[in-house]
Structure formats: C-alpha cells, structure tokens
Amino acid sequence: MGRAKEDAFLYEKIADELGEMIARGALRPGERLPSVRRMSEERGVSVATVVAAYQLLEHRGAAEPRPKSGHFVRARAGADTPVPTTARRAPAPTRVSIHADADDLIQVMLQARRGQVPLGCAYVATELLPLRKLNAILAQVAREGGGPGGEYADLRGSLQLRRQLARRAVRWGVALEPDELVTTLGATDALNLALASVTRPGDVIALESPTYFAFMRMLEHHGLRAIEIPTDPQTGLDLDALDDALRRAPVRAVLCSPNFQNPLGARMPDEQKERLVKMVARRGVALIEDDVYGDLAHDGSRPRAAKSFDRDGSVLLVGSMSKTLAPGYRVGWLAPGRWDEAVVRKKSAMTLACPTPTEMAVAELLDEGGYDRHLRRLRRAIADQCARYREAIARSFPEGTRVSRPQGGFVLWVELPQGTSGIALQAEALERGIAIAPGPIFSARQRFQSCIRISTGFPFSPRIERAIATLGKIAEELAPKRAA
Ligand SMILES: Cc1ncc(COP(=O)(O)O)c(C=O)c1O
Missing domain, CATH: 3.90.1150.10 (Aspartate Aminotransferase, domain 1)
Structure with a gap:
C-alpha cells in the first residue's frame, strides 16, 4: 500500500474516532481537542495526518479552529432531542386507522x-449508490442463457442470494443457514409477511414512538391495534415502559428497529437488545426486528442485531438492500425464526416467487466483495x-x-x-x-x-x-x- 493511501485511511480513521467521541458526548461542545503535536505523538502518525483529520472534522461541522488556540468541538445551537414523550407509561392500545x-x-x-x-x-x-456496476451485473445475468427469468424461483428465493446473506449475517452476530432465510420484495414485503404470520386481526402490536410511518399503514391493513412505547433518541425503546405494556395489554408482537431507528436514529445498546429479546421470549411475544439501517453506522461499526440474542426463534429479522444499494430492485429478506413454516406458506399465497434476475445480481455483487x-x-x-x-x-x-x-x-x-x-x-x-x-x-x-x-x-x-x-x-x- 502506498504511503499516500495509508495516510488517507489514517486521517479518516482518526476523524471518525473523534467524531464518535463527540457524538457520544465524551468530548463536549466547546472542549479543546488534543493539540496536533500531542495527537501526532500519541498516535505515532505524521502532523500532516492529524491536521487532515481535524480539517475533515471541520468540514463535517464537528470541530472549529480558533486562532492560536487549536481546534475545539463545535458548539451546537440545536441540543439533542429529549425523550419525546409526555409520559413514561405507554397509553392504552389504539386501533390503527x-x-x-x-x-x-x-x-x-x-x-x-x-x-x-x-x-x-x-x-x-x-x-451515492453503485448502480452502474449493479446494473451491469444484472445485464450480464440476463445475457447468460435463458435460465434466470425463464423459471419460477425457489419459494424461499435465490439460493445464491440466501448463501451470501447467511455469510453476511455473521457480521450482525447471527448464525443463519441459507434455509433459515426467505427472500422478499424489499423490507416492506418481509414486514407484511411477518405481521400476517404472527398476528390475527384485532391483535395488539407494540411500536416505538415515534416510528416509521409505513408501520401504521401496515397495522391498519392487517386490522391491528397499536400501543406506542416511549423511545429514547439515543438508546431506543424504553424497556421499562415496554415491560409495563406487556403486563397490561395482550401484546402479540413488538415491531421495532434497534439499529438506527427511523425517525430518531437511536441505537439500542447490546445489553438492552439482550434484555428485549429475553423479555419477549419469556412472554411468548414475537419480536419483528427491522434492520434496514443496520449497515449504516456513522462510526463505521456494524452493530449486532437483536436476533443475535435469540435462543428460541422469537425474533423475525427483516432486512433489505433499499437503503444501501438499490431501492428499485426490491431485494429484501426475512429470517422468520420459529414462524418459518407460516412465513413460507404466506409467501406462497401472497407472492409465490420473487424476481430471480435482481436477486442474482445482488448476490453476485455481494460475492465480488465490492459491497463493503x-x-x-x-x-x-x-x-x-x-x-x-x-x-x-x-x-x-x-x-x-x-x-x-x-x-x-x-x-x-x-x-x-x-x-x-x-x-x-x-x-x-x-x-x-x-x-x-x-x-x-x-x-x-x-x-x-x-x-x-x-x-x-x-x-x-x-x-x-x-x-x-x-x-x-x-x-x-x-x-x-x-x-x-
Ligand atoms: C424503517 C424502515 N423499514 C422499511 C423501509 C422500507 O424498506 P423497503 O424499501 O426495503 O421496503 C423503510 C424505508 O424508508 C424504513 O425506513
């Protein structure tokens, strides 16, 4: 690796680390960053690398230089959103219309x-998406014989794609076999299959509050009621409030996004994910985990899925390529846990088969290694x-x-x-x-x-x-x- 390339990697890494500390509050607004010289000595990197890292932080709006004083964490007018709730207790379930x-x-x-x-x-x-490359792979898939597109795909979806997803699942902390996955038309299809398999009309679903607006449409479509659980903008679902709701209401499933929740961007800490999974397992409640943003941590890490703590199949894990690769390809998946049979039956009734060419193109891209x-x-x-x-x-x-x-x-x-x-x-x-x-x-x-x-x-x-x-x-x- 050339030195220029190594430096490019290093300064970004240093900027990412400092940015992460600022995001966590370990470095507070107005606080001075270590001097360039000290940082260069501590990290064993050149002064130029540290200067480049600080400039990147400046560019990102996280730090500002002050004449003759060094770099400081930028003071922000907008404070963090407080827990957006008026009560710690979830209100009674409400029919979603x-x-x-x-x-x-x-x-x-x-x-x-x-x-x-x-x-x-x-x-x-x-x-920002590698569409040119993905489309070229799709064209190649389409050219190679009449196979893909000429037959119905396996009911579970392309084996090639499921193999790739099973390999990737290791990064989510989840051990999955290709046969424990079902491919879907984006996460939306996976969520609907999960809801259709786990619930009956009139059932109560616990949701984060605020939550992704399409969940409300799905609940309405399936004739379900919602109980809104207070959600912290940093750590996600308030588990004490959820526990309380599970005691008081006949909740059938919890539908949430522990990793980078939409709209708050909260990331639930791993201990809380474990507590959440234990809580639902103890009560026989399903956890529908929507992980569409899991690959998009700002600090570059890949958080575990709550499913990684699942011991009895209580968690139905949903994902898709819509936020990271190609929303128009409609490539998604579901790892249904103990609802596997029900989900496969629903898929045969509702979709029968997903398009093979797009699934194969995504699988090829994952196989090539360019996705990371x-x-x-x-x-x-x-x-x-x-x-x-x-x-x-x-x-x-x-x-x-x-x-x-x-x-x-x-x-x-x-x-x-x-x-x-x-x-x-x-x-x-x-x-x-x-x-x-x-x-x-x-x-x-x-x-x-x-x-x-x-x-x-x-x-x-x-x-x-x-x-x-x-x-x-x-x-x-x-x-x-x-x-x-
Ligand atoms: C939390 C969440 N889940 C699912 C979706 C939809 O995903 P897909 O396009 O894969 O159906 C979105 C899109 O905004 C989303 O924010």
Missing part, C-alpha cells in the same frame, strides 16, 4: 419527487451529510428548536418550538418546492405535532442549504410569538 388527513400527508410526501428539494422520503441520492468498499464510502458520506444538515438547521431554525443526533442512518428528527405546526410547515414548504415529512405521521395517535423529519440522503449543496434556510424562516413565522 390512519386519519384521512394523515394519509394525505403521507401521499403528498411519497409523491413529492421530481423537481422538489428531496428532504422528505428516506432514500439516498443515486450518485461501497458501504465504507456510503457511511462516510451520510455521516458527513448528517453533520452538515444538522449544522445548517442549527444556524437557520428558531431558538428552541432541537435536533436529534443520529448514530447511523440518514434522517434527522427536528422538534420545533412548542406550538409550531409541523403540518403547516410541510404545506408551506411544499409551496416553495421543498419536501419534508411532518411529525404526526410517525405516530398512530398523530402525536408529535411540533416535529418534522428531514432526510439527509442527498449530498449537502448550496440548494439544500438554501432550502434549510427557507424552512427555518417558515418555522420562525409559524412559531407562536412570545408576549413582549
């Missing part, structure tokens, strides 16, 4: 694509984007605004000053060609009226900066005026 207005809001957001500033839906810019290199680049890009969007929000939004500090994924949860309507902000923003997601769609009870979610999936640019400044101005206008 999405209010027509909320449904309209979701519809508006999903359709808000062309020409609008894309801060609404959670997907990354195509330029791509993931490293993607993680760095989204960590950088998140930091820069966060900074822009802190600069532009009214006082009293709070912004989440996600540890992975690429969405930000913004709590506006009390009384400011997230729905009004969405409407005004749309008028000006900016798409965002309003808070109430992330709750079965339309809570979080003063919140919005901003997706940071696109590289930061002057256009995005202007859009965030515009959002800040609208929020300022909408914020209730304090009496003079």
Whole structure:
C-alpha cells in the first residue's frame, strides 16, 4: 500500500474516532481537542495526518479552529432531542386507522419527487449508490442463457442470494443457514409477511414512538391495534415502559428497529437488545426486528442485531438492500425464526416467487466483495451529510428548536418550538418546492405535532442549504410569538 493511501485511511480513521467521541458526548461542545503535536505523538502518525483529520472534522461541522488556540468541538445551537414523550407509561392500545388527513400527508410526501428539494422520503441520492456496476451485473445475468427469468424461483428465493446473506449475517452476530432465510420484495414485503404470520386481526402490536410511518399503514391493513412505547433518541425503546405494556395489554408482537431507528436514529445498546429479546421470549411475544439501517453506522461499526440474542426463534429479522444499494430492485429478506413454516406458506399465497434476475445480481455483487468498499464510502458520506444538515438547521431554525443526533442512518428528527405546526410547515414548504415529512405521521395517535423529519440522503449543496434556510424562516413565522 502506498504511503499516500495509508495516510488517507489514517486521517479518516482518526476523524471518525473523534467524531464518535463527540457524538457520544465524551468530548463536549466547546472542549479543546488534543493539540496536533500531542495527537501526532500519541498516535505515532505524521502532523500532516492529524491536521487532515481535524480539517475533515471541520468540514463535517464537528470541530472549529480558533486562532492560536487549536481546534475545539463545535458548539451546537440545536441540543439533542429529549425523550419525546409526555409520559413514561405507554397509553392504552389504539386501533390503527390512519386519519384521512394523515394519509394525505403521507401521499403528498411519497409523491413529492421530481423537481422538489428531496428532504422528505428516506432514500439516498443515486450518485451515492453503485448502480452502474449493479446494473451491469444484472445485464450480464440476463445475457447468460435463458435460465434466470425463464423459471419460477425457489419459494424461499435465490439460493445464491440466501448463501451470501447467511455469510453476511455473521457480521450482525447471527448464525443463519441459507434455509433459515426467505427472500422478499424489499423490507416492506418481509414486514407484511411477518405481521400476517404472527398476528390475527384485532391483535395488539407494540411500536416505538415515534416510528416509521409505513408501520401504521401496515397495522391498519392487517386490522391491528397499536400501543406506542416511549423511545429514547439515543438508546431506543424504553424497556421499562415496554415491560409495563406487556403486563397490561395482550401484546402479540413488538415491531421495532434497534439499529438506527427511523425517525430518531437511536441505537439500542447490546445489553438492552439482550434484555428485549429475553423479555419477549419469556412472554411468548414475537419480536419483528427491522434492520434496514443496520449497515449504516456513522462510526463505521456494524452493530449486532437483536436476533443475535435469540435462543428460541422469537425474533423475525427483516432486512433489505433499499437503503444501501438499490431501492428499485426490491431485494429484501426475512429470517422468520420459529414462524418459518407460516412465513413460507404466506409467501406462497401472497407472492409465490420473487424476481430471480435482481436477486442474482445482488448476490453476485455481494460475492465480488465490492459491497463493503461501497458501504465504507456510503457511511462516510451520510455521516458527513448528517453533520452538515444538522449544522445548517442549527444556524437557520428558531431558538428552541432541537435536533436529534443520529448514530447511523440518514434522517434527522427536528422538534420545533412548542406550538409550531409541523403540518403547516410541510404545506408551506411544499409551496416553495421543498419536501419534508411532518411529525404526526410517525405516530398512530398523530402525536408529535411540533416535529418534522428531514432526510439527509442527498449530498449537502448550496440548494439544500438554501432550502434549510427557507424552512427555518417558515418555522420562525409559524412559531407562536412570545408576549413582549
Ligand atoms: C424503517 C424502515 N423499514 C422499511 C423501509 C422500507 O424498506 P423497503 O424499501 O426495503 O421496503 C423503510 C424505508 O424508508 C424504513 O425506513
């Protein structure tokens, strides 16, 4: 390896480590970073490498130089979002029927694509994805004989893909055989198969609060009731509140994302994942774990899935390639645990078979080994984007605004000053060609009226900066005026 390349790796590594310490609060806003000389001696790296690392942190908005004093952790106007709940206790289960207005809001957001500033839906810019390579593999797969596409795939899905996924599962801390996996049409199909296999209409599902808005649509579709569990923006589901809910309500399944939850970006610590899995196993409750953001840790690590603590098949693990590779390929999977037979039966009834060519193309890409290199680049890009969007929000939004500090994924949860309507902000923003997601769609009870979610999936640019400044101005206008 050439020295230049080694240095490139080192300065990023140092910047990532320091960034992680800042994210964890081990280095606080306003605190001085070690001097360049000290850092260079301690790490045994050149002064130039440390300078490059500090410049990268500066670029990410995490540190700032002060004349003749060194580098400091940047003070942020937006504090971390507090636990977004008014009560520690989960309210009683509620039948999910999405209010027509909320449904309209979701519809508006999903359709808000062309020409609008894309801060609404959670997907990354195509330029960050290896689509050219993946499409070339797909073309090659299609050229090689009439096999793929000419026959129905195995009911469980392409064996080649399941083998690759079983190999990758080691990184999630999970030991899986290819025959313990079922491929699906994205995570959405996997989640629906899981819900259809585990529940009957009228059952109660415990959800994080706030949670991914499409979960509410799924629950409504399956005739289920929701119980919303308070969720911490850093550590995820409040397990004491969940335990309490499991005692009080006949909960059939817990549906959650322990790794980089959408919309908060929370990462549940491993001990809590273990406690969660033990809790559901003890009560015979299913845990549907949505891990679509698991590969997108900002600090480069790959957290374990809660499924890694599963001893009796209580956990149904859901994943897909939509957030990291190609949402349009619709390649997802499900490791159904003890619901395996039920899931395979449901798949035969609902889908029969997934498209083979796309599954084979993804399997080939995984086999080639280029996926990990791509993931490293993607993680760095989204960590950088998140930091820069966060900074822009802190600069532009009214006082009293709070912004989440996600540890992975690429969405930000913004709590506006009390009384400011997230729905009004969405409407005004749309008028000006900016798409965002309003808070109430992330709750079965339309809570979080003063919140919005901003997706940071696109590289930061002057256009995005202007859009965030515009959002800040609208929020300022909408914020209730304090009496003079
Ligand atoms: C938590 C979560 N699960 C699932 C999905 C959908 O995944 P897919 O496109 O693979 O169906 C999304 C997309 O935003 C998501 O945020």
